[in-house]
Amino acid sequence: MGAPGSGKGTQAEKLMDEYNCRQISTGVLLREAIESGSELGQEVQKIMSEGLLVSDGIVLDLIKYELSKIGENSFLLDGYPRNISQAKSLDDLLSNLNKPLDYTILIDVPSEILIKRLSGRRTCSLTGKTLNIYFSSETEIDECLSKGGELLQREDDNEQSITKRIEVYGQQTEPMIDYYKSAGLLETIDGHGSVNDVYGRLKKLMEL
Numbered sequence: 001m002g003a004p005g006s007g008k009g010t011q012a013e014k015l016m017d018e019y020n021c022r023q024i025s026t027g028v029l030l031r032e033a034i035e036s037g038s039e040l041g042q043e044v045q046k047i048m049s050e051g052l053l054v055s056d057g058i059v060l061d062l063i064k065y066e067l068s069k070i071g072e073n074s075f076l077l078d079g080y081p082r083n084i085s086q087a088k089s090l091d092d093l094l095s096n097l098n099k100p101l102d103y104t105i106l107i108d109v110p111s112e113i114l115i116k117r118l119s120g121r122r123t124c125s126l127t128g129k130t131l132n133i134y135f136s137s138e139t140e141i142d143e144c145l146s147k148g149g150e151l152l153q154r155e156d157d158n159e160q161s162i163t164k165r166i167e168v169y170g171q172q173t174e175p176m177i178d179y180y181k182s183a184g185l186l187e188t189i190d191g192h193g194s195v196n197d198v199y200g201r202l203k204k205l206m207e208l
């Protein structure tokens with residue numbers, strides 16, 4: 001868990017590349033639903049573009065479906081749960097599946113850098129890799145553009161939605177910190193610095 005722009009998705013992508021583990025990201029699943037033009041996509045598009053949370057029932061159904069396909073594989077949840085009610089549903093779901101959470105990792109980032117990270121965030125149209133026009137190296141950006149790729153911006157990475165998402169995080173998601181702390185499951189890493197700096201801290205934690 002972490003605020004919007006804390007690097008959850010980016011770090012999850014790197015972990016998935018290195019460890020044999022599946023990333024289940026509700027944000028990615030919802031964006032795929034929007035792109036496909038499905039009924040679900042049409043239902044959530046406006047809510048997401050405004051930076052609000054979609055209903056707990058919708059994301060729970062998505063997670064149930066994804067976990068039903070997971071078999072014996074290990075998995076990492078990215079962006080789920082996002083409030084206490086979702087955290088409780090997840091506890092029930094995982095206890096029924098006999099796959100309790102190992103731990104919850106909070107990526108802690110000073111709020112002043114979140115806005116710059118979110119407003120500069122782009123995705124390479126060819127590889128799906130997350131880049132940032134302020135922080136990615138020229139080589140990384142060129143790697144996408146020189147092959148004919150485009151740098152795409154997420155619909156909800158506009159100023160109004162960014163402000164709302166940070167507010168929603170503080171009101172609804174941050175209370176989960178105490179929830180997981182009380183359960184003895186919370187590990188916090190410093191999310192300040194480059195993608196590789198943060199990944200180094202994450203790997204150290206995973207190895208422990």
Ligand code: AMP
Nearest residue numbers: 026027048051052053054059079080082
């Ligand atoms: P993310 O890709 O994690 O930044 O999520 C993008 C948007 O998807 C959020 O701002 C929400 O509108 C929606 N979303 C993602 N995960 C959840 C969730 N667990 N509960 C409710 N809404 C979610």
